[in-house]
Amino acid sequence: MAGILDGIRVLDFGRYIAGPYCAALLGDLGAEVIRIEKVKGSEDRFVMPMTEDGSTDVAGAQFLQMNRNKLGMTLNPMKPDGREVVRRLVATADVVIANLPPATLEAMGLDYPTLCGIKPDIILTSVTAFGKGGPYSERVGFDGIGQVMSGAAYLTGHPGEPSKAYTPWVDFGTASLCAFGTVAALFARQNTGKGQHVEGALLGTALSFFNFNLIEQSLTNINREATGNRSQTSGPADIFKAKDGWLIVWIVGQPLFERWAQLMGDADTWLNDPRFKDDAARGDNGALLSERMAAWCAGRSLADALEELERARIPAGPVLNPAQVLQDPHIQQAGFLQNVPYPNIKDAAPVARTPVQFSEQPGEIRQRAPQLGEHTDRILSELGYSDSEVEGLRENRVV
Numbered sequence: 001m002a003g004i005l006d007g008i009r010v011l012d013f014g015r016y017i018a019g020p021y022c023a024a025l026l027g028d029l030g031a032e033v034i035r036i037e038k039v040k041g042s043e044d045r046f047v048m049p050m051t052e053d054g055s056t057d058v059a060g061a062q063f064l065q066m067n068r069n070k071l072g073m074t075l076n077p078m079k080p081d082g083r084e085v086v087r088r089l090v091a092t093a094d095v096v097i098a099n100l101p102p103a104t105l106e107a108m109g110l111d112y113p114t115l116c117g118i119k120p121d122i123i124l125t126s127v128t129a130f131g132k133g134g135p136y137s138e139r140v141g142f143d144g145i146g147q148v149m150s151g152a153a154y155l156t157g158h159p160g161e162p163s164k165a166y167t168p169w170v171d172f173g174t175a176s177l178c179a180f181g182t183v184a185a186l187f188a189r190q191n192t193g194k195g196q197h198v199e200g201a202l203l204g205t206a207l208s209f210f211n212f213n214l215i216e217q218s219l220t221n222i223n224r225e226a227t228g229n230r231s232q233t234s235g236p237a238d239i240f241k242a243k244d245g246w247l248i249v250w251i252v253g254q255p256l257f258e259r260w261a262q263l264m265g266d267a268d269t270w271l272n273d274p275r276f277k278d279d280a281a282r283g284d285n286g287a288l289l290s291e292r293m294a295a296w297c298a299g300r301s302l303a304d305a306l307e308e309l310e311r312a313r314i315p316a317g318p319v320l321n322p323a324q325v326l327q328d329p330h331i332q333q334a335g336f337l338q339n340v341p342y343p344n345i346k347d348a349a350p351v352a353r354t355p356v357q358f359s360e361q362p363g364e365i366r367q368r369a370p371q372l373g374e375h376t377d378r379i380l381s382e383l384g385y386s387d388s389e390v391e392g393l394r395e396n397r398v399v
Helices: 018-028 061-066 080-091 102-108 112-118 143-149 169-192 202-209 211-220 254-264 267-271 279-284 286-298 302-311 322-327 329-334 376-382 387-395
Strands: 009-012 032-037 070-074 095-098 123-128 197-201 237-242 245-250 316-318 337-340 349-352
Touching (some): 009 018, 018 070, 018 123, 018 169, 061 349, 070 376, 095 169, 102 123, 143 169, 169 197, 237 286, 245 286, 254 267, 254 286, 279 286, 302 316, 322 329
Parallel strands (some): 009 032, 032 070
Antiparallel strands (some): 237 245, 245 316, 337 349
């Protein structure tokens, strides 16, 4: 079955997550994606190596996820012959993706005016750390910069100890939004015949995801401080310890709070106390609610606590370590992860499938991430290079 983006060619000049994951999502939907790396392999190829000795002769865990469904070639676009390869590639492409600073894009010939000079209807999707128009525009940055500069890290953790999330949600959020923007630009091109420049920014994503907190601060001057895992806007909403493990319980809204109060066995006490009259009040007095819930959980096994909470239809879930995640029966049976073999790795890698399901043309992992330069010769041949020309490019370290 043809994918939704079947027939679309994407050139991925990205690094790490924000660019490559955007391209991976497009590849899941059927686009032909060519990942273009440095001649010796780009830095992100080797993050979290998968061999027992930590060697970098195979791709790392991050690369395996970000680069499924891609062809792989090496290229140095800073050399004149490399710029010619870029020109030929762009002439065949629909989308170029790069999470690089504007000056670097220009140096590589990947800025939007240059691309349009080669193919007028091209779509350039680029990601920077800070976006354009401000004094930080030329600065470089990673996911954590967006987390801390948005206010999110300040309200994560405990007072006096800001903490960023371990998961790079700013990178993944930016990649997902850029994939959305790229598909929208492709849709617009069908109607107008014109391409356009789609721009994402790590700080912009972080501010968007954290925005309602900023709205509250602007309008109320509340100056919240971190409260660990406990919610500040409802309750009880926190992580609690059972006899043999940890679980999260998350109460939002009056119906859930009433069910929780009934489960505690002293409903009138909680429901008639003005300190718990609504979500805002329950957030302000959440420490008292967490104390009661902690006592309830402490007397039960994790399984018993989760079973009782589910009977009461109260949202709850176990805190799993990574090994437990892989063994969880629902995660296994729902098929969120797909085991994908890779050369020189003894076990298949559990790569997350497309996180959005389509009933008619589902996204799918059709092939593993490429080895370094695996498809270079094939791609250059399709661009019209002879075998001797390819060998010359290789001798000159263009590829």
